[in-house]
Amino acid sequence: MRSLRPWGLVVLLLPALLVSMDLSILFVAAPAISAELAPTATQWLWMMDVYGFVMAGLLITMGGLGDRIGRRRLLMMGAASFGAASAVLCLAGDPVAFILARALLGVGGATLAPSTLSLIRGMYPDERRRRAAVGAWTVAFTGGSVAGPVVGGLMLERFWWGALFLVNVPVMLLLLATAPLLVAESRSPHPVRFDVLGAALSFPAILGPVLAMKRIAEHGADLPGIAAAGGGAVFAAAFVVRQRRAAHPLVDVGLFRVRAFAAAVGANAAVALAASGLGVLAFTFLQTVHGLSPLRAALAALPTVAGTFAGAAAAGALADRLRTAPLMAAGLTAAAAGFAVVASVGPHTSPWGFVGGYTVLTFGAGITGTLANALILATAPPERAGAAAGISETSAELGAALGIAVLGTTAGTVYRTAMEADAPPGTGEAATQTVAGAVAAAERIGGQAGTALLDAAASAYTDGVTTAAAVSAALLLLVAAATAVALRGTR
Secondary structure: OHHHHHHHHHHHHHHHHHHHHHHHOHHHHHHHHHHHHOOOHHHHHHHHHHHHHHHHHHHHHHHHHHHHHOHHHHHHHHHHHHHHHHHHHHOOOOHHHHHHHHHHHHHHHHHHHHHHHHHHHHHOOOHHHHHHHHHHHHHHHHHHHHHHHHHHHHHHOOOOOOHHHHOHHHHHHHHHHHHHHHOOOOOOOOOOOOOHHHHHHHHHHHHHHHHHHHHHHHHOOOHHHHHHHHHHHHHHHHHHHHHHHOOOOOOOHHHHHOHHHHHHHHHHHHHHHHHHHHHHHHHHHHHHHOOOOHHHHHHHOHHHHHHHHHHHHHHHHHOOOOOHHHHHHHHHHHHHHHHHHHHOOOOOOOHHHHHHHHHHHHHHHHHHHHHHHHHHHHHOOHHHHHHHHHHHHHHHHHHHHHHHHHHHHHHHHHHHHHHHHHOOOOOOHHHHHOHHHHHHHHHHHOHHHHHHHHHHHHHHHHHHHHHHHHHHHHHHHHHHHHHHHHOOOOO
16 A cells, blocks of 8 residues: 555545635636626625635534544545536526535535545654645645636636536546545544534534624624624634533644644634635736736736745755744745735736735745644644644635635725725726726726726725735734744744
8 A cells, every 4th residue: 555655645635626726716717607697796705605614614523524434435425525516516507506506515625625634644654754745735725726716717718617617527536436446544543422513513613703704894894794703703612612521522622722733723824814815816906907818817827836836845845954933934924025025016017026926925825834734733633633634724714714805805995995086087886896897997988088997996906905915914924923932842
């Protein structure tokens, strides 16, 4: 089995790549899907978000279930669910069918992600080889969210939008055929009763704050947003009490008293916030401000994928030579430096300045994600590998949701404020609310007036992106300092 280990790792990397790609691939496919299915504004928000919502809410539960019934078995179940949902999704003829299929896809994603990472723990007992394997997984999972819009832009040049999801089916079939041959089964050596109550409490505990962040980002602190946040807090408190009192808890909350584990989880959330928050802004920026087509925007963003590869490789090469604290702090600082470069661009700056900063950001994310995931797995007991992997990815999902909500809201607020002050007289409300609305209005108006509107919108949207980037740079520097302190002495 040892000679087949590299092939088994490849099998585990494929679903990690696809799961994260499906989080972001709708960024570039949105116009094509909206044109065919004609969703309402509310339906479109659910079409975008339900996959991440469901996956975030089930990651800890599925990780714990894998520890109990077998991580490879759960991986196979997830592959079947993910493949079936992908086939249904590409054939969806209306928004409701699309939403339901995306929810099922989230269930499959929640089983695949923690299974792959926890199986790597069992596959590589040696610390150095495991760190290299976790680095490859980090490239697949973190890089997939960056690569999603790139791959989507390339495919949409030749295929209809359903092909973006149909490609998942043969990969899942390959996984079902090869995993039993290449990946050994792994489970807790002391099987215990599954914590059903803890699982039931964990879903609303995770989903509540995510829904609250999205609601507040879109509508401000209204009653539904506050209720979602309060409900999530109540369920989270009940979940923690349950985990402390249960004979066989789903999550060992005592792990969070270990500084290395807590710091790694926090760093993982921070880099996910950075990558996802800028990702939701990047392709709109390249296409509206710089006028790139989806294909050209996808090609321009390719260096950002290479940045993740380089960061993971650097983490693997330096981890035995440097202590964890300065190395992880350096990764977070590099990500902050990338944001600082993005914060310096203007509407007439070459798009390569933006892409260069984004690439530095993904380089730092590759370093931080590799070290954080390896540290989380190394800190947790082997019998809790699945639950630890679920915590790791839940932190990433929550970070991504927070990044999209906070950075998206920051950029949108700055855009609207600038347009209300600088837009040409008579500009319609749609143009002052979103840059897409301004582009559509400018095309209708045409002439010098249309050009003036387009220039104002490009300047306002650039201001929004650079403000969000400056806030993120400051945040990541604070996280870098806190992580350096928390990880003192840790190797």
